[in-house]
Amino acid sequence: MIRTLPNAPKRLARIAGVLYLLVGIFGGFAVGYVTPMLYVPGDAVATAGNVVANAGLVRISVVADLFQATVLVFLAMTLYLLLTHVHKHVARAMVILVIIATTIMCLDKVFQFAALQVATDSAYTAAFGTAGAQALVLLLLDMHHYGYLIAQIFFGLWLVPLGYLAYRSGMFPRALGVVLIVAGVSYLVDMLAAFLVPDVRTQIRGFLAIPPTIAEIWMLLYLLIKGVNMPTPSSPAADIGGTHVGV
Incomplete structure (x- = not known):
């Protein structure tokens, strides 16, 4: 069909770049900094102790992840x-996949917040005992971990x-498009390895x-610094400001 190309593509690209940067900052804080500080797979005592010692960070992390999920939806809409x-x-498929991914991620934060509640509320210790409450904290963070891996299907x-x-x-650059596709496949391989061959995943995760x-x-730096390439008149996307292109 015939579509009118978007106006002001460089402005849209820069907006997308800023949104991408926010996703990276808040997501990196929540997933890359706070989660490894809390979660010790297989060690209920250490995990529960980490949650108690960093209760404030857990709350900030939950909000940061919810914020970055919201921003990611707006990023997808801008790229659309x-x-x-x-x-x-x-x-449209790109936007739908982002919405699915962020929905799963937002629901998954319930497990992390529930782990905080169990670790810091004495009512749970009274009900389950210290060891039971600690085991429940670990279980909830295990579920949070695997929930994020499920969301990773759609992030890929x-x-x-x-x-x-x-x-x-x-x-x-066409090479950027290729690398983005390879990155998506890498996310999917990592998710499958986590569920099917977790021992192998520990060996290949760095490469993935x-x-x-x-x-x-x-992509982030290109959007922020370059914006987009402005096509030449002979290119398929020429005259972006007002030319019609058949799709």
Whole structure:
């Protein structure tokens, strides 16, 4: 069908870059800093003690993750406006996948907050005993961990249409589009390994993290610094401000 290309693509790209940066900052704090500080797989005593000792950080972490999930939806909507002219249905799929991922992630935060409640409320210790309450804290954070891995299915999948759109648009380096797709596949492989072959995952996780790290940092910096490539008149996405392109 015929679509009108979005106006002011550089402005949209910069807005997307700022939103991507916020996702990185708040998500990195919650997932990359606070969660490893709390969660010790298989050790209920240490995990419960970490939650009690860092109760304030847990609360901030929950809010930070909810905030970054909300911002990620707006990021996807902004990228939709920027790239919908390339392929409307693929752009819609990208947004839907982000909404699914963030919905799972927001619901998953209930487990982390419940772990905080159990660890810090004496009523649970009175009901279950100290060891029982500590075991429950670990169970809740185990569920939080695996819930995040389930959300990772869709965090990986959304990068595939994003990579496709970036590759086809002419607004980004084609190599970036390819790396985004590879990053999405890496997320999926990591999730499958976590459930099917957890021992193998511990050996390959570092390698699987390389494509997503490169792809998302590259995309973030490109949006913030370059914005987008302005296509030449002969390119498929030429005259972005007002030209119509068949999709």
